[in-house]
Amino acid sequence: MSTTVRGCVVINSQDITAVVLCGGQGARLHGQDKPLISVGLRRIIDYLLEQLEPQVGRVLLSCSRNVALYEAIGHEVVVDSEPARGPLAGIVEAMQSVATPWMLTVPGDVPLLPATLVNRLIVDAEKNGVAVPIVDGQRENLFLLLNLANRQDLAFFYEQGGIAVKYWLDKICAQPTDLSDIASGFLNINTPTNLAEMEQIVQSSA
Numbered sequence: 001m002s003t004t005v006r007g008c009v010v011i012n013s014q015d016i017t018a019v020v021l022c023g024g025q026g027a028r029l030h031g032q033d034k035p036l037i038s039v040g041l042r043r044i045i046d047y048l049l050e051q052l053e054p055q056v057g058r059v060l061l062s063c064s065r066n067v068a069l070y071e072a073i074g075h076e077v078v079v080d081s082e083p084a085r086g087p088l089a090g091i092v093e094a095m096q097s098v099a100t101p102w103m104l105t106v107p108g109d110v111p112l113l114p115a116t117l118v119n120r121l122i123v124d125a126e127k128n129g130v131a132v133p134i135v136d137g138q139r140e141n142l143f144l145l146l147n148l149a150n151r152q153d154l155a156f157f158y159e160q161g162g163i164a165v166k167y168w169l170d171k172i173c174a175q176p177t178d179l180s181d182i183a184s185g186f187l188n189i190n191t192p193t194n195l196a197e198m199e200q201i202v203q204s205s206a
Contacts, residue, residue, distance in 0.1 A: 011122050014057035015101045019094045020048065021087050021142060022063040022070065022108035023080040033066050034189055035108035040202040044189065045073065047111035055118040056104060060097055062090045087142055088165050092158045095151055103151055105144045107188060111198060114185030121145045124177045132169060134176035135183045141166045143186070 022035045022045070035045035045061075053059060059075040064083035071077050078097050080090040091105055102125070106113060114120070117133075125131035125145040133140045142165060146154065150172075157168045179186075189195050 011102060011118075011126065012057075013055060013118070016056040016104050016118065016145075017058045017060060017098045017100045017102070018052055018056040018104040018106060019060045019062055019078075019091065019098070020045070020052070020106055020108045021090050022061055023083040023087070023090045033063075035063075036066060036069060037189070037195065039111055039189075039195070039198050044109055044111045045070075048106070048108065048113045049073070049075075051113040051115045051117075052106065055115070057100065060094055061108075062094045064090075086164060088154075088158055088162065088168075091144075091165070092155050095155055098151070101148055103144075103146050105142055105146075107142045109188045109190070110186060111189070112185050112187055112201070114179070114182045116182065117143070117179075117185070118145065120179055120182070121177055124175065128175060130169075130172070130174055132174055132176050133179040133186065135178075135186050136180050139166070139169070139176050140179075140186050141169060 036043050039047065049059065060078050061070045061073065061075050062078045062080050063070045064080040067077060067079060076097065078094045080093055082089045095103065104118065121131035121133070122145070125147070129147045130150045131145040133143050154168055157171065162168055187198065189198055
């Protein structure tokens with residue numbers, strides 16, 4: 001399926017591979033593997049994938065533990081061998097398994113992932129080679145839509161000692177895409193309070 005903007009075909013969804021970053025340590029949630037935490041009757045990863053799968057041609061799950069549980073979901077799993085080095089390490093490692101012209105990265109702890117995320121990012125991605133959202137003044141550094149050239153540049157940045165995606169985005173002077181109107185789609189779960197609030201959201205929408 002092709003993604004369209006104002007009637008013009010921009011990026012074919014089959015040309016996008018999504019990498020879901022599931023390698024976090026869940027330190028503020030007693031070490032729980034956040035994408036596998038249940039919210040209501042389903043896991044965070046299940047909500048996320050329901051929104052993500054129609055937007056892309058392929059999904060990769062980047063994880064560092066509970067590999068068998070992720071494999072059972074049905075998408076290819078890439079094991080993050082250096083989770084202590086943060087999300088950038090997982091992104092660069094997963095890149096080796098991406099053969100499509102475009103790669104989308106998303107964190108694995110956002111159950112309300114916007115169903116229109118790709119549609120909203122593609123114009124800036126086509127224009128700049130990379131698109132990243134900004135929500136209420138905060139840039140969401142792990143939601144990236146990247147072309148091949150920028151993936152290579154990001155990998156080179158990491159190999160040269162880069163430690164975080166945000167510093168690469170600063171280096172290339174990335175112009176973010178304002179998605180403040182769909183801010184709820186970027187709510188992530190870092191703390192027990194976040195989890196309780198998400199439970200209430202899910203219950204109220206059931």
